Amino acid sequence: MPDLQKLLPPPMRRPPKPGHPNGAGNGDAPAALKNGDEPESPVTDNPGKRLTTGVKDAPADLVGWVDERMGATSFLTAMLMRKIPKGTNWFYTLGSATLFAFVVQAITGVFLAMYYTPSPVEAYASITHLTNDVFLGEFVRGMHKWGASVMVILIFVHMARTFFFGAYKYPREINWVIGVVLLILTMTMGFTGYLLPFDQRSYWATIVGVNINGTGPLVGPYLSDFLRAGPEFGATTLQRFYAIHMLLVPGAIIAMIGAHLYLVVKMGTTAPPWLRADRKPKESRSHEVDAIANGDGANGSSGNGAAS
């Protein structure tokens, strides 16, 4: 089981072997890497050459200099050049789309936080100011508001894809659990963020929501006391929601996304469940599944097949 052995050392710590199939043999690696998003990404022709030039001519080569001190090339190469299974289609972009929606939320959220005042007296006025006076204020607030809906939709669709493709099964059980935690955290974001505009709608919806939380089993009453910062909705409740919304939960989400992605890279993305490696004779498969597999196989081999 070669895959299991690969699990043991993290790829970022393992120097690439000169004859590594993902490195030297791949013709389009250098050009591809140069077009990458990160300007500082250590780029060399191939990992083997990097090792020698990195040691001998480091000062002459900025990329080599950085790489000699970070050793990031092997990690990046392993990341970027890792194979994704045959048949991978557009359904597999839902996870990264959710991640991207989160990035949009994080960026717009930072800008909103620059103008928002989390006090019951000033919160509403600060939102009014942000909406009416600040350059692009309403636009950014709209992006944050609707981005939340988009992220919730994407996370549910991503989960549905994982469910129907059986992608939560061995050996990816832990990643499913992390994903469910991320779903709960995302809903928590939606709940805590709803109060912050501090208009009638958000205020009363939050009161009802916290009260419903309070009827939960065991931790319920403590949870709603924690959320309210006391037995009643008070002056510090808004600040508490603000802190939860922009420090506590985002931190947890980022950590969980890190673990989620780590396991995605580690375990690899699944192949579509109807695909079978063609080692067995064809008679063992049903015609229906065969047809699907062939159809999608054609898409996959043409590389960027149409959305399925």
Next chain:
Amino acid sequence: MNTREKEEYLREYEVLKKKGKPFFPYAIMKDSVMACVVVAVIIFMSLYLGAEQGPKADPTTTTYVPRPEWYFFFLFELLRVIKPPELVPIATIGVPTIAMVLLLLLPFYDRNPERNPLKRPIASIAGIMTIVAMAFLTFLGANAGSPTDIEIDVAPEYEAGKLVAAQSGCLACHQFGENGNNGPGPKLTEIGARLNPAAIARSLEIGPGIMPSYASMAEDEPEKFSDLVAFLSSLNGEEEVAASEASTTDQSVESAGGDAAVVEPDAGSSADGAGATTGSGETP
């Protein structure tokens, strides 16, 4: 999955992976296209749907009935669907908690090695049913209208009272036509035919049985209170008749219990003590 199945899966996966393409540029290309679509959709929504600001939060109002963000509609609708008070804890605590635990532990109780959705009908059907149920509840929640709406047609002069009734929480216990909860209070669709306005005003102030008293409203906001009484008195089950009758006479009646003057535009009744007493018994 036993060891043999695990090994078989890993072997199969390794073969499919070998036949695959490198993550860069193929998967990255698709991911980037998707990311552009996502940000384009968000920008579009922001531009066309905007981010309007509601009225400022006012903790002193007790009449505002809230609505959650749409993705919590299915939870709220669950609360509405499950009416009997003894079952409400099950709706609020039981269903979401159980669903969450079931979701978290999914890989540990679904131990079927098969991954093809066509070949594991139970899981697929359960998944589809869950999606349909959530979509249906969300749809219901979206179309339920504001929980503060009363959709009875009344003459224009009663609109103000209708709004007061809608915002005062009457719908929590009373039904108006198709709106509100049927119980614990009686239906108010035809209350005007059964009680005279003075009796209605008295009932509101006393709060018979478990019904809360609205005496404070009669004292602090007599206009709202008289609007409310006028609206309730106009409800006699026949909307058109009520409207035409009401337009004929306007009559001022001193409310029996409080110092607030109750303006009631229904001619056929006067404030007699007996009516008020029976009224307060029937109204909760």
